[in-house]
Amino acid sequence: MLDRSPKTPLSPLVGDGLPPERRIWAVVAISVAVAMASLDTAIANIALPSIANDLKVSPADVVWVVNVYQIALVATLLPLGALGEIVGYKRIYLGGLLLFTVASLACAYAWSLPTLLIARVLQGLGASGLMSVNSALIRFVYPSRMLGRGYGYNAMVVGTAFTFGPTIASAILAFGPWPWLFAVNIPFGLVAMAIGVRTLPSTPRAGHGFDFLGAGLAAICLGLVIIGIGSAAHRASAGPVAAELAIGLVLGLILIRRQADHPAPMLPVDLFRRPMFALSAATAVCSFAVQGISFVSLPFYFEDILHRTQVETGFFMTPWPLVVAIMAPVAGRLSDRHPVGLLGGIGLVILGIGMVLLATLPVEPGILNIVWRMAICGLGFGFFQTPNLRAIMSSAPPGRSGGASGIVATARLTGQTTGAALAALCFALAGRDGATTALALGAGFATVGSVMSFLRLTVQPAKP
Structure with a gap:
């Protein structure tokens, strides 16, 4: 076992980002892997009915195909982020990518629900390896003056994957069985690994051991x-x-x-002592709670209250992530020049306005009346997301990038899960009016998040 001495220093830092040509290929490797993990989250839900019919299991049982992946992913984010600080983020990232690719092959060849669940657990662990150090790697790929731009491009990839994930899944299922949804990851995973081995940066390593x-x-x-x-x-x-x-x-x-x-605690309480980091992480939880509330309640609202079809509902849900993907790089460039507290606060105010507009839709709204309200929400969320991510990573010392990166992913998933739970509670308490109640609650979360974001304008940035 490695030495767990709290006094061992970090190895020296590498230069400020990669050379331009190598940076491009490193970004390609990161983007392909992140897109795979994001697409897998989106397409698995579409495949559930087909999986249930093929494996002869109930809808209640097949939901575990999504649940076990989510649990494995969330539970290991912080440990893998901490391990990345010790062995290097590149190793964790490539190891996670390899496991995700192999597990995708296992999912494609699963012959029963238990074997599919085991493969999905392994796939969740692989995705955790990618997500836990993704933000940390970007910090060493881009020079500090372009960091916001780098996070913006990354957010654009994630937003695009979520936008087109259901469409891609439906197209694949139109031509082949559900195992193809998992098999399609394999060639992309191999290509991303081949590029990543040669181009991803070797990052500083902590001298302390792994607990x-x-x-x-x-x-x-x-x-x-x-x-x-x-x-x-x-x-x-x-x-x-x-x-x-x-x-x-x-x-x-x-x-x-x-x-x-411990010099780098698994649950990074040392980072939460930094006001900028703590406020940014709390703001992230609030924003993703809004997203979780919306993405659970809106389909029910569109179908049960407005009596729209599933195809129409899918169309109505598209503007939000699509506008996020468009706005993310724009907000990233702005965050390199303007205070993140201001940008994030403005974004969450816009998001809150969008939630109020959705909660107050007329009884029989037209298509454009729905679409522009969803676009307002995407505009606000996209304007907030990249500057906030930059704030979280920049407020942590370079040697603690793994812990900060783990918190980025943990805050996102915790917020989304909490939002989904609160949406379900609104339906339980208010029945058919639960969607409107949930949207109003989402506006409240956006308001709280905007206040915390503006508070960052009073905080002096912590020195690395």
Whole structure:
């Protein structure tokens, strides 16, 4: 086992970004891998009915194809981010990409629900390797003066993947069976690995050892919290939900106490002592809670209240991620020159206005009346996302980029899961009016997030 001394310094930093030609290819490797992981999240939901019919399982059982992937992903983000600081982000990224590609092959050849679930767990672990250090790698690919632009391009890739994911999945299923949805990852994964091995940067490594017990505590803690929130969203009994959340909280407190003197704690409380980092992470949770609330409640609103078809609903959901993909690089360039607190605050104000506009739709709105409101939400979210990501990563020391990158992904998934749970609660309490209630709640989250973002204007940036 590696030495766990808290006093071992970091290895020296590398230069400020990669040379332009190598940077382009490194970005290609990162973009392909991130697009794969993002597409997989989007297309798996589309494939569930086909998987249930083919494997002869119930809808309640086949939902675990999505759930186990999500749990494996969230539970291992912080441990893998911490491990990346020790062994290098490139190794974690390429290891995650290899596992994701192999697991995709296993998913394609799964012959039963248990074998598919095992393969999906492995795929979630591979995706965690990608997501946990993705933001950290970008920090070393781009020079500091272009960092916002780099995060903007990355957000554009994710937004584009989510936008066209359902369409791509439907096109594949029109010509072949559901295993093709997973098999299509294999050639792209191999290409991304071949490019990444040659072009991704070798990053500084921490000299301290890896806390395996701490990693286990972090994984179980986050896993139980996400399971508890998800159980609440599915209206499980109050007793088990409370137990899952309480045990997760207790394990988190044990982890914090255990790593109190660690130079790079698994649960990065050292980073949360930096006001800019703490405010940016909290703002991220609020914004993604808005997204989670919206993407759960709006399909029900469009189909049950407005009596639109599934095809129309898919069309109505498209403007949000599409405008995010367009705005992300624009906001990224602006964040290289203007305060992120101002940009993020303006973005969340626009998002809040969009949520209010959706909650107050007329009884029989026309197509354009819906589309422009969704576009307003995408405009606000896209204007916020990239500057906030830049703020989180820039407010952490370079040697703690792995911990910061893990928090980026954890904040996103925690916010989305919490938002989905709150949307389900709104439906349980308000029935058919639950969608409108949920959208109003989303506007409240956007308001709170905008206030926290503007507070960053009063905070002096922490020195690395």
